[in-house]
Every structure is written in structure tokens, then in C-alpha cells.
Amino acid sequence: MAIVLEANYCKKLGLPGYSSHQYGVTIRAELGDINQVPEESERVYRLLQTSVDRELQQTGWLPQGRQPEPAPGPARRLDSIPADGVESNGADTWACSPKQRELILRLVEEHALDKQTINELARERFGKGVRSLNKLEASGLIDELLERHGGKGQAARSPRRGSTRRTAPDGRVP
Known part of the structure; x- marks a missing residue:
């Protein structure tokens, strides 16, 4: 058979x-x-x-005729932006969502992680720096950071990915 x-x-x-x-x-x-x-x-x-x-x-x-943007060339690299992620004109330069950016920065701060080490991790996994990661890649980096460092701090306890859990005013979960 x-x-x-x-x-x-x-x-x-x-x-x-x-x-x-x-x-x-x-x-x-x-x-x-x-x-x-x-x-x-x-x-x-x-x-x-x-x-x-x-x-x-x-x-x-x-859709809407938008074509993928070419990867940044030597004239403008997202990773050359100052550590605060803001260019001199004040524009936010991260390719991921603002919430993902906030969570990555919060994990770095709460766990006293070296920004260069995180940038190297992003390059190792995705071939580009943290600020260049799209939403899917940033999600992968966040998962990696939470797996490695997520046991402590507020960022590790924050609900993610569409959690619908709500807390009543007295602190109980309905």
C-alpha cells in the first residue's frame, strides 16, 4: 500500500x-x-x-500604482540618522509602524540594551538596520527581543497583536 x-x-x-x-x-x-x-x-x-x-x-x-521604493542608496541611509530617529527636519525616519518603533525603543530603554547591538541583530536577521525594517521585519525583531529580554519590565507585559483584553475600572478583567 x-x-x-x-x-x-x-x-x-x-x-x-x-x-x-x-x-x-x-x-x-x-x-x-x-x-x-x-x-x-x-x-x-x-x-x-x-x-x-x-x-x-x-x-x-x-494598489493605487504604488511601487516598492528602492532600497536606500549611499546618498541616504536610514541607519545614518541620529540615535533619536529624527532627522534635522524633524521627520520620523523609521520604516515600521510608530507603535513598533515605540515598543523597540522601550525594550531598549527598559532592559538597558546597547543600540548598536540591536542594530547588528537586525542586520544579522534581515540584512538591514533597525530603522529600515518594515512592519513584518520589525515584528520579527520585537519577537526576538521579547524572547531574549522580555521577562522583565513593562514592555514585556504589554498586550500585543490585536489583544482584546480589557480591564474594568476597579482593575478586574471582565
Whole structure:
């Protein structure tokens, strides 16, 4: 009797203009022996992940004619902005959401983290500095910071990602 192995890998990325880009691939294979499952599963997963990641690098058309902005060149690098994240003209220069920026800065402050170390972590994981991270990448950095340092401080206790938990005036949770 043949064993059917079906694997699916899907990824969705947020894009500018409240758009998103999603791609997924499913593979179905028949195996002759149950002992082949672990090796075949690992091979298929790597194949699917590589294929999906490669295809998602091309964003294609975006709503309202907005096309992805080119990566900052040598003339203007977001990481060269002063440590407070504000250029001399007063414009906020972070690519992520203001709430993500606030949470990252609060984690850095509350845990006395070195800003250069956090910037290096962002470069290691995403190939760019903290201020250049988009919303999805900033979310990944925040998850990493909370995992490494989140056990203490107010930032670790803050509800995230659409939490609907509300507290009544006397401090009880309804």
C-alpha cells in the first residue's frame, strides 16, 4: 500500500499601501515505505520553503500604482540618522509602524540594551538596520527581543497583536 505525503508551505508578507503578497505551494508524493517519511518530509519542506521565498521576492503590481521604493542608496541611509530617529527636519525616519518603533525603543530603554547591538541583530536577521525594517521585519525583531529580554519590565507585559483584553475600572478583567 502506498503512503501519500502531502506538504504545503505558504507565506504572506505585508506591503506598502496596506497591501499584502501571498504565495503557497503544495506537493503530493507517494512513498513506498513508511520509513521514508522523515527524510522525504525534510527534503520536501526545504524545497517548498526555497521555492516560495524565491517567488515572493518579486512583489509585482501594488494598489493605487504604488511601487516598492528602492532600497536606500549611499546618498541616504536610514541607519545614518541620529540615535533619536529624527532627522534635522524633524521627520520620523523609521520604516515600521510608530507603535513598533515605540515598543523597540522601550525594550531598549527598559532592559538597558546597547543600540548598536540591536542594530547588528537586525542586520544579522534581515540584512538591514533597525530603522529600515518594515512592519513584518520589525515584528520579527520585537519577537526576538521579547524572547531574549522580555521577562522583565513593562514592555514585556504589554498586550500585543490585536489583544482584546480589557480591564474594568476597579482593575478586574471582565
